[in-house]
Amino acid sequence: MIVAIVLTGVLTLGPFAPGPAPATVRPGDSGAAVLKLQKRLHALRYDPGDRNGRYGKETEAAVWAFQKVHRMRPDGIVDAPVRRALERPRQPRRLERGPRRRVEISLRRQLLTVYRRGRPVLISHVSSGTGRHYCERGACGVARTPTGDFRVFRRVKGWHRARLGYMYRPLYFHGGFAMHGSMNVPRRPASHGCVRVPLHTADRLARLVPNGTHVHIRR
Template sequence: MINVLVLAVGLGLPLAPAVPAPAALAPAARAAADPAAPAGVLRPGDRGPAVKQMQRRLRAGGYFWGQADGVFDESTRAAVWGFQKSQGMRPRNVADAKVLRALERPRRMRPLVPGGPRDRVEVDLRRQLLAVYRDRRPVLISHMSSGAGVQFCEGGRCRIARTPEGDFRVTKRAPGWTTGPLGSMYNSLYFVGGVAMHGSTKVPLRPASHGCVRVPMDTADKLYRLVDVGEPVYVRRGGR
């Protein structure tokens, strides 16, 4: 039986205030969210054919699993973050000309584990990026948030919120929402003790969990369909 305290480490409540989702921001508020963004780029809250085209290209690359509806919502923003990280760019709340050009001919992402199994999951703690490989090619690439690296206490014991590094396998799947002492998790894929990859409504641009690997909700649905018990999971702090 898994110790309750070990399970608690995997549950993913934020350890710091979450950044508000910008999906419904008005134009003035959107500009304030990223004042360095020049006119003509795509921003959270934007709508139209240009956003839909970007969403379709993100989906084709394995970054976006929401609806390609032409609305730059929170799910689209997370996909843009994931793409920017995979291309060596600093993640930002906008898709500028550089991002849109890169989407036309994206650079292939370097694997964390060259020569690893044909089918596997890689978790890059440095870039905060998760990738699912099929036949040695990434088919899902996602922005993520891992252990915050700060102390927390639960049940009279204190520990550091850290995502363990190493070579693991998925040991258990838990569909839908599950709730424990530290919060709720969606479509959980456990890979060491009570630590899991799971969906969350809060996946900020910083490590923020108690140890789990959080991914956006739409991505969690696809991840859960792709990954089964026994799948290798490699957790590394990748190089630059």
């Protein structure tokens, strides 16, 4: 059945009009479908970067996060199941009934959620510690992200050179462990123990998370 609405002499098909299914959107694409995806992700509190209609690394990381929240394989491909989830999205699974302003990090899902007034305001893909032994730049240890309940106690603006590498806008929550921006945030755990977020997300994270914010990290 075709639902038609006539406005000022123009025939407009309503939302139930049949037609070809939208094309699959994937990294490297550009155009109106990508722009629509970026706007939708931003409205749902993900961070696709600039809403410019180009599907680059920033948008891909946001799609990974969305897919993980919806228990899908994070491959960055926006196909029919992802489109359906975008129409009826779910909230990230809460790890704690903690303070209304907090950060929750799931190491199993490699996912970070910032809450303000008890509601998600930022959902991001992350990359945490590999769990493997390392010896680099005169330091040896096990690249393990600590679990538990912490608070942000220190921050550095801009780039910071630490013993094991550079970090962008680190937010320290336990000793030398921090949430920070990185140019390398793959789908797998890859850090020495810190929690990496995509570089473009680090600025937004720093604005949303003042010192004293609770940080809950779970396996």
